[in-house]
Amino acid sequence: MSSETSLYIRLRLINTILLVFFLFLSGCFNTEYNVGTHKQDFFIYSTEREVILGSNLAKKINKEYKISTNPYDIERINKIANKIVEVIDRKELSYYFYVILEDERGEEQINAFSIPGGHVYVCKGLLNLLDDDDDLAFVLAHEIAHIVSRHHIKRLQAAMGYNFLVIASVGAQADPQFSRGLSFALAQILMGYSREDELNADELAVKYCKQAGFDPIAGIETLETLHDESKKKIQPFLYFRTHPYLAQRIRNIKETLHLPLGVDDYINF
Numbered sequence: 337m338s339s340e341t342s343l344y345i346r347l348r349l350i351n352t353i354l355l356v357f358f359l360f361l362s363g364c365f366n367t368e369y370n371v372g373t374h375k376q377d378f379f380i381y382s383t384e385r386e387v388i389l390g391s392n393l394a395k396k397i398n399k400e401y402k403i404s405t406n407p408y409d410i411e412r413i414n415k416i417a418n419k420i421v422e423v424i425d426r427k428e429l430s431y432y433f434y435v436i437l438e439d440e441r442g443e444e445q446i447n448a449f450s451i452p453g454g455h456v457y458v459c460k461g462l463l464n465l466l467d468d469d470d471d472l473a474f475v476l477a478h479e480i481a482h483i484v485s486r487h488h489i490k491r492l493q494a495a496m497g498y499n500f501l502v503i504a505s506v507g508a509q510a511d512p513q514f515s516r517g518l519s520f521a522l523a524q525i526l527m528g529y530s531r532e533d534e535l536n537a538d539e540l541a542v543k544y545c546k547q548a549g550f551d552p553i554a555g556i557e558t559l560e561t562l563h564d565e566s567k568k569k570i571q572p573f574l575y576f577r578t579h580p581y582l583a584q585r586i587r588n589i590k591e592t593l594h595l596p597l598g599v600d601d602y603i604n605f
Contacts, residue, residue, distance in 0.1 A: 372485025390453020
């Protein structure tokens with residue numbers, strides 16, 4: 337290792353230590369009980385800032401994507417989602433649900449995602465595919481679970497750091513840094529989460545569906561339906577782009593529901 341490289345590493349370490357020390361002194365670095373994971377997590381980003389960031393990201397998405405105004409789509413989504421929101425563990429947020437008709441290329445996708453602050457998006461292609469409300473409830477509950485466990489914020493903290501996140505949540509709309517911060521934050525979210533986060537979201541989705549009066553076993557049927565649909569696509573299938581193996585997710589759901597396991601549950605596909 338060269339002396340220049342060694343010096344660079346030492347300086348980076350010193351800067352990191354100083355940043356953590358500063359965050360503790362300023363009260364920005366909090367140890368908080370995570371109601372979704374049931375663990376103590378470190379957050380340098382408050383709920384208030386999360387709401388502002390989510391609002392800014394939602395404005396960007398709603399401007400760049402074609403959002404449905406179809407009363408039937410909106411009523412169906414809200415009717416299911418409102419039942420789930422009543423039973424979730426994180427109550428301090430307001431939750432908003434949208435149907436995306438087309439992506440930025442004018443194409444209909446089979447996908448769903450959520451962003452910080454309580455915003456959930458379901459693509460029209462997925463809405464059409466899941467004509468059973470129990471199936472759709474699982475997808476909505478899964479995306480809500482990411483918000484409950486603050487998976488977005490943990491990922492963004494690791495990828496962007498405190499200062500960048502502040503810019504993305506309170507910057508001036510015309511500031512180029514603000515726009516770049518939002519674009520980078522959205523890209524990080526759409527890249528997906530860790531396998532642990534995805535499995536945690538599935539477990540919470542099963543729990544919430546059951547408590548809200550939906551069939552929790554529908555989660556297995558939903559994943560199998562999406563997997564079958566993915567085989568028809570030549571291009572990458574967005575819903576499974578970042579998720580763990582299907583068999584692992586189904587096994588995890590069965591274990592959560594205390595259902596018997598078979599050999600196929602241990603074969604990744």
